Amino acid sequence: MATAGDSRTGSESAEEPGWRDRIRARPGGRLTLRVVVGVLGGAMIIGGLILVPFPGPGWLIVFAGLAVLATEFTWASRLLDFAKRRVRAATDWLQRQNWFVRVVAGLLTLACAAVIVWLALKLTTGFDLLAQARDLLG
Template sequence: MSASGVRRLADRLDGARMRIRALPGGTIAWRVLVTLVGVAIIVLGIILLPLPGPGWLIIFAGLGLLATEYAWASRLLQRTRRYVLAWTRWAARQSLFVQFLIGLAGLLVVGSALWLAWWLVS
């Protein structure tokens, strides 16, 4: 999706949010809807964590959705972004050997998750 397409989608969602909030009880209904969808997205991400793929990305997307309505979710998302950025910068400053060990540890985690998923299914 292009940047202009994303902008149009965001404008439509903002319009829908304003129309729903203008209704009697609309503010509560919108917040309940955002909460249910955000929690469902986070649960889906947690379910997908043991599998190789975008489990964490899905969790952060759900947290981002919750951050549109809740200050605590916004603070948690900002804190998480800072930690990820700090970790990425730290890893980039390390020697090639340490970067290799970090990658190997990541592969071991993914391999263990795959083995565990296979063992649970079998």
């Protein structure tokens, strides 16, 4: 993975600058590149966070946005490394647990996602899934 200090790919020779180095060499290029990467990475993170409660790749988009930011910003690279370590530790812990703990963890995750979807629908569209279910059943 490219980091904030490295803009070369493995296929380029040591003498040939990478495309980011060529952009940085122009007047105002370094600032422009940082702004573009910051806006793109920030938009990806915000979009991913919006998508987290819904089915789909919400967290994947958040981590991808963080990886985009990490190409220009050292703090984002450190945050991405920290997040990867935390996710790996939680995954390793869950894998060591018996099936009951895994099922409970899955059900809690599903319940949290259901509450977030219910709240999102109720607060944004006024559609109450629980009231509709009560009306259908009774």
